[in-house]
Structure formats: C-alpha cells, structure tokens
Amino acid sequence: MSTPTHQRHSFLTDFRSMSSFGSTTGGGVDRQAATAADGQTRNWFRGLVEGHDFTVRYDQVGNQFTLVELAPGAPYIAIGSHLDSQPFGGRFDGAYGVLAGAHAAMRVKEGLAGRDGAALFNIVVVNWFNEEGCRFKPSMMGSSVFTGKLSAEQVLTTTDPRGVTVREALESIGTIGDFSLDVAAYLEIHIEQGRSLEDDGLSIGLVESTWGANKYEFVVHGEQAHTGATVIADRSDALLGASCLVVAARDIANQFTTDDHMVITSCGEFTVFPNSPVVVANRVTLLVDVRSTDPSVLAAADAELHRRVNEIEESARVKIERGAEHIWAAKAYDAAGLKLAAASAERLGLQYGTVRTRAGHDSTNMKDIVPTIMLFVPSADGISHNEREFTSDEDMLAGVDLLTELAGRLVTGELVRPEPFRP
Amino acid sequence: MSTPTHQRHSFLTDFRSMSSFGSTTGGGVDRQAATAADGQTRNWFRGLVEGHDFTVRYDQVGNQFTLVELAPGAPYIAIGSHLDSQPFGGRFDGAYGVLAGAHAAMRVKEGLAGRDGAALFNIVVVNWFNEEGCRFKPSMMGSSVFTGKLSAEQVLTTTDPRGVTVREALESIGTIGDFSLDVAAYLEIHIEQGRSLEDDGLSIGLVESTWGANKYEFVVHGEQAHTGATVIADRSDALLGASCLVVAARDIANQFTTDDHMVITSCGEFTVFPNSPVVVANRVTLLVDVRSTDPSVLAAADAELHRRVNEIEESARVKIERGAEHIWAAKAYDAAGLKLAAASAERLGLQYGTVRTRAGHDSTNMKDIVPTIMLFVPSADGISHNEREFTSDEDMLAGVDLLTELAGRLVTGELVRPEPFRP
The missing domain is CATH 3.40.630.10 (Zn peptidases)
Structure with missing residues (x-):
C-alpha cells in the first residue's frame, strides 16, 4: 500500500x-x-x-x-x-x-x-x-x-x-x-x-x-599554575586528569564490548577553567556516560569506570568529584x-x-x-x-x-x- | 643595607x-x-x-x-x-x-x-x-x-x-x-x-x-554524532583525539627530562565544539607548548610531539590541523x-x-x-x-x-x- x-x-x-x-x-x-x-x-x-x-x-x-x-x-x-x-x-x-x-x-x-x-x-x-x-x-x-x-x-x-x-x-x-x-x-x-x-x-x-545508561557529571579539581614556570613535579593539572578520564572511557567501551553485548561510552560536554593559554587548569567539568543492553555488563563497565577514576586521581594528582548522576535501567x-x-x-x-x-x-x-x-x-x-x-x-x-x-x-x-x- | x-x-x-x-x-x-x-x-x-x-x-x-x-x-x-x-x-x-x-x-x-x-x-x-x-x-x-x-x-x-x-x-x-x-x-x-x-x-x-619554547595551536577535527546512538566503530571523536594529545604532551615531558635537562609541556587552552551533553565533539582547539633549556633536547621532544600527533590521527580516527605557531629559541x-x-x-x-x-x-x-x-x-x-x-x-x-x-x-x-x- x-x-x-x-x-x-x-x-x-x-x-x-x-x-x-x-x-x-x-x-x-x-x-x-x-x-x-x-x-x-x-x-x-x-x-x-x-x-x-x-x-x-x-x-x-x-x-x-x-x-x-x-x-x-x-x-x-x-x-x-x-x-x-x-x-x-x-x-x-x-x-x-x-x-x-x-x-x-x-x-x-x-x-x-x-x-x-x-x-x-x-x-x-x-x-x-x-x-x-x-x-x-x-x-x-x-x-x-x-x-x-x-x-x-x-x-x-x-x-x-x-x-x-x-x-x-x-x-x-x-x-x-x-x-x-x-x-x-x-x-x-x-x-x-x-x-x-x-x-x-x-x-x-x-x-x-x-538500553541501560549511567550518566555522570564529574568535576576534576587541580591547582591553577603557570604553564611555563611551574615544573611538572609541582603540577596538579585538571585538564590532564580530565583527558585521562576521556581516554579511559573509550578504553572501557573497547574492553567490555563482546560479540554478545555492546558497551558505548561517551564524553559529550567538557569545559575547562579558567581556560587561558598560559594557565594550568584548576577545574574541568565533564559528562561521562556508559550504556549497554545488558545490566550485568553495564554494572561491570561502570565499576571499571569508577576504578579508573580512582587510579587517575593518583596518577594525575587531581581530585575527581562526582556530581549529579542519571541512571536509567534497560x-x-x-x-x-x-x-x-x-x-x-x-x-x-x-x-x-x-x-x-x-x-x-x-x-x-x-x-x-x-x-x-x-x-x-x-x-x-x-x-x-x-x-x-x-x-x-x-x-x-x-x-x-x-x-x-x-x-x-x-x-x-x-x-x-x-x-x-x-x- | x-x-x-x-x-x-x-x-x-x-x-x-x-x-x-x-x-x-x-x-x-x-x-x-x-x-x-x-x-x-x-x-x-x-x-x-x-x-x-x-x-x-x-x-x-x-x-x-x-x-x-x-x-x-x-x-x-x-x-x-x-x-x-x-x-x-x-x-x-x-x-x-x-x-x-x-x-x-x-x-x-x-x-x-x-x-x-x-x-x-x-x-x-x-x-x-x-x-x-x-x-x-x-x-x-x-x-x-x-x-x-x-x-x-x-x-x-x-x-x-x-x-x-x-x-x-x-x-x-x-x-x-x-x-x-x-x-x-x-x-x-x-x-x-x-x-x-x-x-x-x-x-x-x-x-x-x-628557555626555548615551541608553542602550537592545534585544531582536532572529528565528526559530530550522537553520544548514545552512534556506535564506537562509526565515531570520529574530536574530544578523544584532543585528550590523547594532552596525555601525549605530558608523556613527552616525562620521557625527555633527564638529570641534565628539563622538558616542560603544557596545554593551557582547550575548547570543545559544540560542547553539548549528548553530542560527540566535531572540533577541539587546543594550545600545546614544549619548553626546554637545551636546543637539541627541545628539538627531539618537538619531533616526538609531531610523531605522536600523526599516531593519534590514526588511532583516534581524527584529523589534526596545526595552526599558528610561536617559536622562541633559548x-x-x-x-x-x-x-x-x-x-x-x-x-x-x-x-x-x-x-x-x-x-x-x-x-x-x-x-x-x-x-x-x-x-x-x-x-x-x-x-x-x-x-x-x-x-x-x-x-x-x-x-x-x-x-x-x-x-x-x-x-x-x-x-x-x-x-x-x-x-
């Protein structure tokens, strides 16, 4: 017809x-x-x-x-x-x-x-x-x-x-x-x-x-500093911490996707403060979401995300605060x-x-x-x-x-x- | 006195x-x-x-x-x-x-x-x-x-x-x-x-x-997409590419700093477009600088930065354009x-x-x-x-x-x- x-x-x-x-x-x-x-x-x-x-x-x-x-x-x-x-x-x-x-x-x-x-x-x-x-x-x-x-x-x-x-x-x-x-x-x-x-x-x-979706608002806290004068050992760079989190989110999608279940992760909003050419960022706000059809796969990917957050706090010497979250079950x-x-x-x-x-x-x-x-x-x-x-x-x-x-x-x-x- | x-x-x-x-x-x-x-x-x-x-x-x-x-x-x-x-x-x-x-x-x-x-x-x-x-x-x-x-x-x-x-x-x-x-x-x-x-x-x-300083303005180009609906294999995520570049810049500082010469790298400005919660970024502009006291160490670190840029273009499936540069010799x-x-x-x-x-x-x-x-x-x-x-x-x-x-x-x-x- x-x-x-x-x-x-x-x-x-x-x-x-x-x-x-x-x-x-x-x-x-x-x-x-x-x-x-x-x-x-x-x-x-x-x-x-x-x-x-x-x-x-x-x-x-x-x-x-x-x-x-x-x-x-x-x-x-x-x-x-x-x-x-x-x-x-x-x-x-x-x-x-x-x-x-x-x-x-x-x-x-x-x-x-x-x-x-x-x-x-x-x-x-x-x-x-x-x-x-x-x-x-x-x-x-x-x-x-x-x-x-x-x-x-x-x-x-x-x-x-x-x-x-x-x-x-x-x-x-x-x-x-x-x-x-x-x-x-x-x-x-x-x-x-x-x-x-x-x-x-x-x-x-x-x-x-x-799909199930876990959406998080993270705030990465560093210490504002001079991009030239401040030696690496003295830096707490919020932009580095946030960048590591973006990379980690993608790693998790690749790691948890199998032939049976797909995991999708994204960062859709990423804002740097004070965002000046010669200033090490003191703060980055970013949204990270993890989605999957399977509740147990989603839970495992989510746990890995939080483990990576803790790891980045150590390795990049930043504090990562978890703000609002929106969780939708499949x-x-x-x-x-x-x-x-x-x-x-x-x-x-x-x-x-x-x-x-x-x-x-x-x-x-x-x-x-x-x-x-x-x-x-x-x-x-x-x-x-x-x-x-x-x-x-x-x-x-x-x-x-x-x-x-x-x-x-x-x-x-x-x-x-x-x-x-x-x- | x-x-x-x-x-x-x-x-x-x-x-x-x-x-x-x-x-x-x-x-x-x-x-x-x-x-x-x-x-x-x-x-x-x-x-x-x-x-x-x-x-x-x-x-x-x-x-x-x-x-x-x-x-x-x-x-x-x-x-x-x-x-x-x-x-x-x-x-x-x-x-x-x-x-x-x-x-x-x-x-x-x-x-x-x-x-x-x-x-x-x-x-x-x-x-x-x-x-x-x-x-x-x-x-x-x-x-x-x-x-x-x-x-x-x-x-x-x-x-x-x-x-x-x-x-x-x-x-x-x-x-x-x-x-x-x-x-x-x-x-x-x-x-x-x-x-x-x-x-x-x-x-x-x-x-x-x-110090010598090489400062670059990079533009990472991806393809705007939906953060939920677009599968990972179809993504060209400018934010992922730019984040990899921030991480690479820090790696280079660590890799090229020796007891004799310090290398400092930074990203001080990082702006995401269109920066909406559910949109995969189509573009990120960022500044990357590499500084060292020693001209030959600076040249080596700089070469490594550009090698990593090419590598990230492949791995993150993005295009990285080099805009204005400011080079100051020590x-x-x-x-x-x-x-x-x-x-x-x-x-x-x-x-x-x-x-x-x-x-x-x-x-x-x-x-x-x-x-x-x-x-x-x-x-x-x-x-x-x-x-x-x-x-x-x-x-x-x-x-x-x-x-x-x-x-x-x-x-x-x-x-x-x-x-x-x-x-």
Whole structure:
C-alpha cells in the first residue's frame, strides 16, 4: 500500500517548510530549547495545525499540545516527539516525529469522517519541551515533568549557561500556559540515529527496549599554575586528569564490548577553567556516560569506570568529584504494543524488525506511565546530531503510514480501553 | 643595607592599594587586558606617578609610559613590566615590577637632586599592554609592537572571544595615544613563578637566559554524532583525539627530562565544539607548548610531539590541523648587564644566584633590541597564575632596592653610553 500522491506531497512540503526554521548553512538546524528559532518553529507548527481546525494549548513547562477532538470528553491517545534541536543538529531528529504525528492525526480524522461513535479516544499531538537538553539540563525535560519525574518548579528555575531561567525563556517566546489532560496511550516515531535498520535493509524498527545508561557529571579539581614556570613535579593539572578520564572511557567501551553485548561510552560536554593559554587548569567539568543492553555488563563497565577514576586521581594528582548522576535501567516497551505494531507493519507490507534504543526519547518517560509504542525510521549511515543527518522521503512516508495505521487502531480501542473520564 | 622605613612603608602601602583593583575573593586579581579593571589600575597608577610630577603618555597600542626627566633631550632607561593579569591570577605577577619601577625612579630622582649633569639618561617606567595574552592572543603584545616583532595594525584588529578588537577595548578604557620614545637599555623585575630561589634560599635571581619554547595551536577535527546512538566503530571523536594529545604532551615531558635537562609541556587552552551533553565533539582547539633549556633536547621532544600527533590521527580516527605557531629559541641576556647586576646585588649584601626563565616576559622582547637586565624575586612554593601567588614584603623590598641601585647606575652611564639624541 503506497501513500496517495496528495498526502505524500502535503507531508514533504510541510517538512521542507519546517526545516527552514533555524536552518544552518550546512543543511541542518539550530533550534535549541526556547530560543527564538525554537519559538518560530512552534509558531509555524501552531499555524499549520490550526489550519486543520486543531486546537493548540501549552502546559506550565511549555509542552505544546495539539488537540484533535474525535470523542468529546474522552481521554487522549498522544503522539509526540520534539521540535527542539542540538546546536548545528539535523533537521529530522524529533521534528520528523512531531510532523508525522500531525499528519497521522489529520488522516485518522479524515478516515473517521461520517463514522460517529467509532472513535473512543481523542488525539493529542505533543511537541515536548527541551528533549535535547543542550541549553537547559537535563534532557527530556518536558516529558519528565508530564510523567512526574521532575517537578515543574525545579524545571522552571533551571538556568542556561548565561543565567536565563526556563521560565524566562518560555515567556520570551510566549509558549507557556496551564493546560493539562489525560493520556491513555503514547506513540512516537523517530529517526534511528544508528545504522542497524540500514544495515539490515529494513524501513521500520519496532523498539523493544531501551538500553541501560549511567550518566555522570564529574568535576576534576587541580591547582591553577603557570604553564611555563611551574615544573611538572609541582603540577596538579585538571585538564590532564580530565583527558585521562576521556581516554579511559573509550578504553572501557573497547574492553567490555563482546560479540554478545555492546558497551558505548561517551564524553559529550567538557569545559575547562579558567581556560587561558598560559594557565594550568584548576577545574574541568565533564559528562561521562556508559550504556549497554545488558545490566550485568553495564554494572561491570561502570565499576571499571569508577576504578579508573580512582587510579587517575593518583596518577594525575587531581581530585575527581562526582556530581549529579542519571541512571536509567534497560527497560522493555509494552509487549502488546509491540505485537500490534508488528501486525500493522505487516498489513502495510513494510520491512520491519525489532531494535533497541541507545538514545533517550520522550517515549522513555511515557512508557513508564501508559502503554507506549516507539517506532524508528532509518538514518543514512547512522549519522545524527549532525547537519548531515538524513532520512529518505520514502522512509519518512512509510513511517507516517505506519503511525497513521497505529493511531487509527488505538483511537478505536485497540491496545487500551477508555476508562471513565475524570473531569 | 636595609630600606629606610618611610620608603618601605610607602612601597607596601602603594602595593596594597594597587592590589585592590580587580581583586578577587580568593586574594588574587582579575585584570585581563583592557577590561574595566585593567583600565582602573592604569588610571590609579597614572594618579600615583603624577603625584610625583612624572608625566604619563600612551603609544598606539596602549603601552603606558611614565616619563621621569633627568637629562632633558637624552634617551631613556626603561624599567617595565605589566599591570594586566590572568583570570583569577595573583596580585604580584607583573604589577609588582611596574610599581617597583616607579619607586626605583622616585628614589633615583631623589638621589640625583642637586647633582646637575650626573644623569646622562632619562627614566621611563613602562606598563606594557597585554603581557598575559589571555583575552587577546598572543601574549607580550605591547612589547612585541614596540620591538617591531608585531605590527600595530595587526594588534589593533585582533579580537577577543566576543569579537571586540584591541582598538575598541583600548578606546573604551581611554588609554591609547601616539607617543613614542628612544630607549637605550631595559630593566625588569618580576616574581620567579617557580621555586628555585626559595629552594636555594636566595632572595634575588639574575636571569641569564630564556628557555626555548615551541608553542602550537592545534585544531582536532572529528565528526559530530550522537553520544548514545552512534556506535564506537562509526565515531570520529574530536574530544578523544584532543585528550590523547594532552596525555601525549605530558608523556613527552616525562620521557625527555633527564638529570641534565628539563622538558616542560603544557596545554593551557582547550575548547570543545559544540560542547553539548549528548553530542560527540566535531572540533577541539587546543594550545600545546614544549619548553626546554637545551636546543637539541627541545628539538627531539618537538619531533616526538609531531610523531605522536600523526599516531593519534590514526588511532583516534581524527584529523589534526596545526595552526599558528610561536617559536622562541633559548637566548642569553646581556652578559655585561648580568655582571653589573651581580656587582650591585653584592654591594647591597643580597643573596643572589643566576636562573633561567621558562616563562616569557616583556624583557624577552626587549633584550633583542637593547642591553637588558632581568631580575627575579622568590615566589612562595613556586605558585603563580593563581590567587594564592605570594612574595614576602622583605623579598619585594629587596627587589626594589636592587632595581633602584641598577637604575641609578644605568642613568649615570654604566652599561650603555648615550648616543646622540635622534629627534
């Protein structure tokens, strides 16, 4: 079954328009959370869906809800992802899922026209606030508040590196409110950001579980000194200690990855103080994360990381302080949802397989409170968080088809039955 | 011979006043070049010397000249150092030398009162612009222009990380002009910033030569990617490559240092792009320097650094680009000046020894154009570029005494004879 021409055209046209907001010369976008570019994208999206008679509302932390009324008074099937991006990020990450959700909702609504009573739920398309976590930490902020994992107050008082709070930033782009709603199930589609679908020749991935991830903020403390005049024996160089930690993290990925289990380690943020040409650094803050599918492998790699931290404190003569940590255990997505997604993909004749996600997504939060289905479409060469991120039109359209099929099934009561509405 | 009480008191009082400009809570100062704090310190110094009937002028790159007329129309004996500091730097580095120069000039002028014709030279106390090189690169900017090693135009158009040019910054603090003058000899006193004087129980170091230093700006290029989703085999991580380079630089210091020759290596500035928590870095800029007393050891260590750079390009799958470089060969100070300084220290009964400087100073530039004497006073525990930098009152006062003795000798024609004045 292929997508009708007018629907293909409409989706791809909207995708191109959306990609112009915050666009970079390298073909990507830069739309960090609650910046002007993020605000412009949100306003464009609002205009798009209001043109289809959908209603837009914001909650207290800037999550953007597009309401599609199909069964007045009933709870909602949510379809979501995020419009914010990394600095110099790709145009598909997150944004594809939000736009796919809007088009799926349009098509489900059209399909239900004249079938009064068929819909047992309403649809809400959600653009979650600050999934990326680059300007404001942590990532997945909006869905974390929605699912009760973070308090709204804590989020609203979080500051960016220039001291601007989330509250101020959201007010400055005018996308904050006090809306809330009941959600019965959650759907999300996203680019894979890895190369397994491409390598296996598949167009759809059904996410069966998250990886486990241990994320740490470390502060390496040294002693500020002169880079020329201070002899090596007198140095306590925070930059050397932090560099050893980056090297150790990579060693651990190589050491613990086997044919059965992969371990991935990364340092994504690394800031040196005072960072002057002739000064030995007194402090480096850095983030280190360790991810694996297997809990026992993750635990062993994590123990090795902490052993190496102690070793570096000795060898580089620095102190390493462990700050905030975020630990996510590997966790399965809803089994009935996975089965329903497989049946739907088969009905549409799509080549699919099951995958696990190493990256965090808003569905990682949502799956803990409602039945959740997470879908992937391929990323060319696995490239992501990069201006060269790419997914073909055919793969994007196949994803919208599957999302539409699943949304249609959920709205009519497959997977979950509506509970009595709580006003 | 000990300093008379009123002169001790006057110097120490002025030193305390000076240290209040740009003072930090940790007991240091933060007066980066041409910032408001640097401007305030310059204005305070101007007021101080004008109170002694000296005249203050600025040249085209903001070098501050305090003119003390002793032999009208004759060239100048210059005594200089710098009032700018590192971020969260110490209160002695540079500033001690400028204030010591002003007090030496006052005492020489007093000593010559009533001895018409004794002075063959005038004195100028110089506060060189931007010796530190943290806000604007390279370091020793003002003395480099004065000695013809950099062009004024190149310096004036240099920008800080926020895009402000040197010209704009100097205009904003109002310390720029068009003055110039003839200098016949140069004197500088500075804290040692190492621990050799303290270890040897000396109060004065006579600097016999600089170390050789090879300074490189490297840019490590990787490929921006997702820290979770991108498998290790697909990564080209600029942060990993740069960290390997920091570790390699330290290895080289350890490998090439012998009982006879010390090698010092450092990375003082290290900046990661885009520096987001979940993004594999696409670029790191870093400065690496290698210093040694011995030219052949320095050459060998340098060759090893470049071999390691090539090795890291392979092992970390990154590209390493070599940008600007600054190469200073180890070079001796004026032998006659060293002898004169030793004789003067002996006359004052000071415990002195010869030392070599690993750090760059404005005298490093000046020694290439005129006979130059460079003196060190001890740094407690060798600590410098640090708020805890410390030199005792006694050591500071002994330094002022020796500087006064030398300035008096130079002004009356020892070391250099005045050439006919060129108008």
